[in-house]
Amino acid sequence: MEIVRAQAMGFCFGVRDAIDVVRELGEAGTTVYTLGAIVHNPQIAEQLEEINVHVVGDLDDVPPGAVVAITAHGAPPDLQENAEARGFKIIDTTCPLVTRIQKTALDLVNQRYSVLIYGDSKHKEVRGIVGWSGGKARVIASMADLEGWTPTRRVALISQSTSNVEKFIALARDLVGDMVARGIEIRVINTICKPTKERQRAVRELARDVDVVIAIGGLASANTRKLVLAAQEEGTAAYQVERLDDLCPEWFQNADRVGVTAGASTPDVVIDQVEERIQSYEVRKPVLA
Ligand code: SF4
Structure with missing residues (x-):
């Protein structure tokens, strides 16, 4: 393996x-x-x-x-x-990249935009950004969250720093279509941070090249969950593990190549330990004479 x-x-x-x-x-x-x-x-x-x-x-x-x-x-x-x-x-x-999103939200509100944040309304970062918007920004996870909402003449869409890039783009497309059809000015600013974009791009490439993907990171880690989702969107089985005990040997039974990625707060030592444990599952095939 x-x-x-x-x-x-x-x-x-x-x-x-x-x-x-x-x-x-x-x-x-x-x-x-x-x-x-x-x-x-x-x-x-x-x-x-x-x-x-x-x-x-x-x-x-x-x-x-x-x-x-x-x-x-x-x-x-x-x-x-x-x-x-x-x-x-x-x-x-x-993080300076979160500060940038907070300032962006505030600037947009000051320019009289109705600000939409694509993200998880319960996440600490998102609650902070809403606070910086003076409580005026609206958090959405999909277009369905806009039902009954009356926008002003100008609408701006930004994102939580760790959102799924593909889903943000898809939502932005739908929103732009809807706003343009209604004659409303729409501005989209991709505020997903560079490290998140790089990690999601990398896990997609990895997923296309392996049989199973293991994403290592705390169960409360939003960016690790997004890595799992990105790998699954590529059609590859993917699992999140926080500790060694979360690993299941069955995941690797038919795997020749195992992909490993890790969330933004996973130290190298934990990655090494997980890889070692995965290697220990390898069933050596008998050598035929
Ligand atoms: S994932 Fe890391 S780099 Fe990106 S905004 Fe969060 S703390 Fe900053």
Whole structure:
């Protein structure tokens, strides 16, 4: 059985930089509370916990005056203001590519566009972008979410940074058609981040070349789920694994070539471990004399 890695996979700079910031603080003896998981990877979360970098649900769980980190996903602007007003010291590790989306949403609202965000309304990044739009942006997952919606004269579509590129393009096509037919100005800005685009392109190429694809990443990781989906869209069986125990030997029974990819917050060491475990499933075929 041959294991083939995707050309682009694993840690993106946004997650890596965010981890570095809180790790440096933790190692220097500062206790840090991150608002939500800094990384959707249980192994790294456990390591950070050991150096007093704790994940909390909201500010009410943080002791007075403590250091609070905004994660790479970003946060609504009022969160930072509230936290500072309550005496917390804020460390902002928002990925610069998420900051760019937040600013884009704000600019579009200021230019009187009705802003649509293609993404998951419950995702932290998306909630932050909605916050930056002053609560005016509408989150959609499909055209069906526009039922009963009355747009203004100008509509703009942007995306969550980790959306499925093909699905975003398909939605944009439908939306442009609909808006043009209704005489409404429409602007589409593809705000899916470059690392996400590269990883999705790479997993599609990989999927066309292997029998099964394994995407390694936390079960809560949106970008890892999108990698699985992209591989499946190429007609290849694909599975997401968070830990070694998630692997099923049956997935590899008839596989000669196994493709491996990893989400933006998966460290190399976890990828190596998963590959080693997959290799251990190999049933050596008897050599005929
Ligand atoms: S996935 Fe993209 S937007 Fe999100 S942290 Fe990584 S580089 Fe930044």
